[in-house]
Amino acid sequence: MASFRLLYRFVIRPMARERLRTVLTVFAVALGVGVVIAIELAGQAAAGSFHASMETLAGRADYEVTAAGGVPVEAVGRLATLAWPIRVRPRIEDYGMIAGDLRVVPVIGVDLVADGRLAAAGGEAPDAESLMAADAIWAGPDTGYHKGDTVRLILNDTERRFRVRGVLGSAAGGAFVLDLGSASRLLGRKSTVDRILIESPASESVLRAVLPPGCELARFGARTEENRRMLAAFRWNLRVLSYIALVVGAFLIYNTLSVSVVRRRPEIGIVRAMGATRRAVLGAVLSEAAMLGLAGGAAGLLLGRVMAEGAVRLVAATVDSLYVSSRPAPIEVTAAIVAWAMAIGIGAALVSALTPAWEAAQVPPTEAMARGRREYQARVRRWRNLGLGAACGLAAWLAARQAPVGGRPLFGYLAALLLIATGVLAIPALISSLASVSAGCLRRIGAEALLAGRSLAGSLRRTSVLVGALSTAVAMTVAVAIMVGSFRQTVLDWMDDRLKADLYLRPAAPASADRHPTIRAELADRVAKLEGVAAIDRFRAYEINYQGMPATLAGGDSRVASRFGRRSFLGVSNPVPIFRALEHPGTAVVSEPFANKHNVHPGDRLRLPMGARIVSLKVLGVFYDYANERGYIIVDRRTLLRYLPDPASSNIAVYLKPGVDLEAGRRQVEGALAGARVQVLSNRRLRQEAIRIFDRTFAITYALEAVAILVAVTGVASALVALVIDRRRELGLLRFLGGSRPQVARMIYYEAGLLGLLANGVGLLLGMALSMVLIFVINRQSFGWTIRFHWPVAVLLGVLTLIYMATVLAAVYPARIATRLRPIEVVHEE
Amino acid sequence: MGILRFERAGKQYSTDGQTVTALRDISLEVETGRFVAVAGRSGCGKSTLLNLAAAMDFPTAGRVILDGVPTWPLDDFALTRLRRGKIGFVFQSFQLLAALSAVENVELPLMLAGENDCRRRAVESLRRVDMDGYENRMPFQLSGGQMQRVAIARALVHRPRLLVADEPTGNLDSATGDHILALLRRLVDEHSVTILMATHSLEAAAAADTIVRMRDGQIEQIQEGR
Numbered sequence A: 001m002a003s004f005r006l007l008y009r010f011v012i013r014p015m016a017r018e019r020l021r022t023v024l025t026v027f028a029v030a031l032g033v034g035v036v037i038a039i040e041l042a043g044q045a046a047a048g049s050f051h052a053s054m055e056t057l058a059g060r061a062d063y064e065v066t067a068a069g070g071v072p073v074e075a076v077g078r079l080a081t082l083a084w085p086i087r088v089r090p091r092i093e094d095y096g097m098i099a100g101d102l103r104v105v106p107v108i109g110v111d112l113v114a115d116g117r118l119a120a121a122g123g124e125a126p127d128a129e130s131l132m133a134a135d136a137i138w139a140g141p142d143t144g145y146h147k148g149d150t151v152r153l154i155l156n157d158t159e160r161r162f163r164v165r166g167v168l169g170s171a172a173g174g175a176f177v178l179d180l181g182s183a184s185r186l187l188g189r190k191s192t193v194d195r196i197l198i199e200s201p202a203s204e205s206v207l208r209a210v211l212p213p214g215c216e217l218a219r220f221g222a223r224t225e226e227n228r229r230m231l232a233a234f235r236w237n238l239r240v241l242s243y244i245a246l247v248v249g250a251f252l253i254y255n256t257l258s259v260s261v262v263r264r265r266p267e268i269g270i271v272r273a274m275g276a277t278r279r280a281v282l283g284a285v286l287s288e289a290a291m292l293g294l295a296g297g298a299a300g301l302l303l304g305r306v307m308a309e310g311a312v313r314l315v316a317a318t319v320d321s322l323y324v325s326s327r328p329a330p331i332e333v334t335a336a337i338v339a340w341a342m343a344i345g346i347g348a349a350l351v352s353a354l355t356p357a358w359e360a361a362q363v364p365p366t367e368a369m370a371r372g373r374r375e376y377q378a379r380v381r382r383w384r385n386l387g388l389g390a391a392c393g394l395a396a397w398l399a400a401r402q403a404p405v406g407g408r409p410l411f412g413y414l415a416a417l418l419l420i421a422t423g424v425l426a427i428p429a430l431i432s433s434l435a436s437v438s439a440g441c442l443r444r445i446g447a448e449a450l451l452a453g454r455s456l457a458g459s460l461r462r463t464s465v466l467v468g469a470l471s472t473a474v475a476m477t478v479a480v481a482i483m484v485g486s487f488r489q490t491v492l493d494w495m496d497d498r499l500k501a502d503l504y505l506r507p508a509a510p511a512s513a514d515r516h517p518t519i520r521a522e523l524a525d526r527v528a529k530l531e532g533v534a535a536i537d538r539f540r541a542y543e544i545n546y547q548g549m550p551a552t553l554a555g556g557d558s559r560v561a562s563r564f565g566r567r568s569f570l571g572v573s574n575p576v577p578i579f580r581a582l583e584h585p586g587t588a589v590v591s592e593p594f595a596n597k598h599n600v601h602p603g604d605r606l607r608l609p610m611g612a613r614i615v616s617l618k619v620l621g622v623f624y625d626y627a628n629e630r631g632y633i634i635v636d637r638r639t640l641l642r643y644l645p646d647p648a649s650s651n652i653a654v655y656l657k658p659g660v661d662l663e664a665g666r667r668q669v670e671g672a673l674a675g676a677r678v679q680v681l682s683n684r685r686l687r688q689e690a691i692r693i694f695d696r697t698f699a700i701t702y703a704l705e706a707v708a709i710l711v712a713v714t715g716v717a718s719a720l721v722a723l724v725i726d727r728r729r730e731l732g733l734l735r736f737l738g739g740s741r742p743q744v745a746r747m748i749y750y751e752a753g754l755l756g757l758l759a760n761g762v763g764l765l766l767g768m769a770l771s772m773v774l775i776f777v778i779n780r781q782s783f784g785w786t787i788r789f790h791w792p793v794a795v796l797l798g799v800l801t802l803i804y805m806a807t808v809l810a811a812v813y814p815a816r817i818a819t820r821l822r823p824i825e826v827v828h829e830e
Numbered sequence B: 001m002g003i004l005r006f007e008r009a010g011k012q013y014s015t016d017g018q019t020v021t022a023l024r025d026i027s028l029e030v031e032t033g034r035f036v037a038v039a040g041r042s043g044c045g046k047s048t049l050l051n052l053a054a055a056m057d058f059p060t061a062g063r064v065i066l067d068g069v070p071t072w073p074l075d076d077f078a079l080t081r082l083r084r085g086k087i088g089f090v091f092q093s094f095q096l097l098a099a100l101s102a103v104e105n106v107e108l109p110l111m112l113a114g115e116n117d118c119r120r121r122a123v124e125s126l127r128r129v130d131m132d133g134y135e136n137r138m139p140f141q142l143s144g145g146q147m148q149r150v151a152i153a154r155a156l157v158h159r160p161r162l163l164v165a166d167e168p169t170g171n172l173d174s175a176t177g178d179h180i181l182a183l184l185r186r187l188v189d190e191h192s193v194t195i196l197m198a199t200h201s202l203e204a205a206a207a208a209d210t211i212v213r214m215r216d217g218q219i220e221q222i223q224e225g226r
């Protein structure tokens, strides 16, 4: 009880007295925690979604069979003849787009007669008449359609009209279900299905024996796992970015506590003189931190839940365009998330409280007799810190040269952390040297500027922590801006290089990284024969599984590509010989992300399942590619057709004859398509769209940086309030010496401005170094992309200006406090 | 015509409903070139009187006229300008800015007033208080007496019409205090500075030309010393 009362008096009461500062600190921690939680929630929701959307009506199963280009139907028959108890459920799994509202929905084909599961799912059993009807479809309860409704779905390049024959149980979610036969016909499957689910006690080897060699048998759910694994690097990087705001928040707890310890030194000395132990003092400071952390964690949890709404949309869009078809699952705040929020809130607070707490415990009882805090100048060993910083810099350089660990750029992250440490440790020395160098210059500006500079240099420790926090946030923002800007420029250059055709055709049903709707072959033939068309390149993509990771197998017309198109290969200046060689069967080229992920080099051989067979392909080259992260294996169209004979194309590049006007060409092509749901995009439109997707993908990283900066600016505001309160005697004195109110306010603004200037300078330098690590180490190791360095000057200027303005604006309220002080009272205090 | 005149000035403080009368019916005239001491017990209103004299605060009754200008009803900016031009202030606890060197402390009022030639005038002012050679010392490198000298130099650097000193010897031992008093005396005699000094010690007050004795916010007696 007594200890609680002490806690109250020495910890809670001071916190309550400085309500504004406490609130600002808690807010900063809450923002940091909130971002981490939001990203965690959004990542979970986005990762849970592909599972949900394709497992519609899958029910219980032991195994699943898949194959590149589809599982031959005869596999179903062969499995059924096994002398084991077995249930075999072939499925067609695709997506369609609702014609009216452009919503993309799963479209699943199952054997409605054999599969009693539909009824079990809570819907009514389909009657014989509906099963026979060509336009029969069943709707999941989340689709919003009712029995008897008409629904127009765009499947591949064709719009079809269906009548909803029944609404299924909750297991069908937002999907539409067709009978297997009509699904196969309408979705253009030629005697293949997409997946076979098996319920059987038979062992894997028994089942494998009857399957064609190209088929892959896996435990049910393995595909979801693969997708999870593929997403891991993306989520991991996002997660790391999300912790930056928390780190910045920790800086601010450190600042708040060390200021309050310095300020309360006499008080601590008195308590010690009256018999408090070191441990008690240590405990008091740590419990103050824990309380800040607890409040920050709780508020952060709420904030995170709110921010997750926005984050999940951004994350899901990225997952959808780069990785796998998905619709975000609902956001779920689990007990684990709650615990995590509290743990990181309190953990960050306690870690940042260690030094101040230790310092408080070291206050001798004699401090009570000393002349008070004014005489106490927190010591900062700036030269020792500079030395440590140099060591960190060296270590960062070494860490950046290490290989990834288990596919993750762990050393890259370490290098980034060490770089930040380098910057932070160098700050005190930098400030004190800058202070002496700039003194003359500040003097010339005026007394306020000189005073501002001196007082910053005078409270070196506090200033260093603030500049450290702000410059870390600035550095990360600069680094990410440079990385994204470089990436963007690289992609733009790549598109310039790659996209040479005049028009691009694609089916209206939207594609994504793992979804390749098709255009019928006859349409392509018609376009190829048009008068104004010089050549077309038919591109067909399939989702495959290569060594346990999803990849894309595609076929293109090498002859057309070598005459009209372009593709840049790593280490090759003239790609034409590669395209020539690619015309031979048994050869392939792979994209850079694929090569990096699977450690494949030119000259290697790939063993690839295609249709029912396993094919060996020689790798001719590795090409630059930024279209998706799963990686491409590209073969000649004739090689592809040999194993996967479906002649439909996923998209078509059209090269017009010289002299043919673009609009005229487009009219010809559109005429040939005659009402099919195929989009005709000009080269320019395609690029615009690609860059729009790119920008959307990286919006989340900017949002994360913005929060980190907000945290840092909050910290500046709170620190300036403290600064004003601590120096109120001096501020009052200035008024006695003839300083006016605006002059006092200006001094506070100068301090904020100098802080901002320092932080921007340090942040810019540090950010440049960090961007190198991001571009050449972390990004390469986790995604396998070559990014060329590029300065996004305009973005950087904008960002830095914005941060600078925010820092100065943070001084508005503290400056107001400063001018409201009553000089007679504050000067005579103590 | 005096540099400073109190005309039936009074000051009341009101804190949470209670009013405290710190000064009542003060009439006083300080002539140019005089050294006036305000003496009295703790709490009798000396600091309040000095703050009114230094245009740091307004009287709640009567008028305070500084160099011919009534301080009421001036706005904050006009008061600041008045202080800048006419007042130098010395405190009991020196009040040097720890982050500034001695000479920088001294030139501060000039810089705040936006004047030029600050450094030369500051050095000169330090010389007047026998502190030449200490220009670049930081306050923590100075003794109490030295700090008070620097503070006096700072109060005089812009050649104010009136130097207001609130217990300038209060934090010093008596020998050092005597030196400071002698310095103030010399400033009056040789540089015709006008000084209004508060003190609770009669010995200190003895250095002045005029001693104003106060009790309970009122002037008890005005005693012409020399």
Ligand SMILES: Nc1ncnc2c1ncn2[C@@H]1O[C@H](COP(=O)(O)OP(=O)(O)OP(=O)(O)O)[C@@H](O)[C@H]1O
Pocket (backbone or CB within 6 Å): A825, B013, B014, B015, B020, B021, B022, B041, B042, B043, B044, B045, B046, B047, B048, B049, B200
């Ligand atoms: N801001 C204030 N609010 C309320 N009362 C005040 C305030 N300032 C001074 N007083 C009161 O006015 C009276 C005079 O105070 P003042 O500081 O002028 O005394 P003093 O003579 O300077 O005393 P000391 O020698 O101790 O400095 C005191 O009773 C004091 O309590």
Ligand SMILES: [Mg+2]
Pocket (backbone or CB within 6 Å): B046, B047, B048, B166
């Ligand atoms: Mg007093």
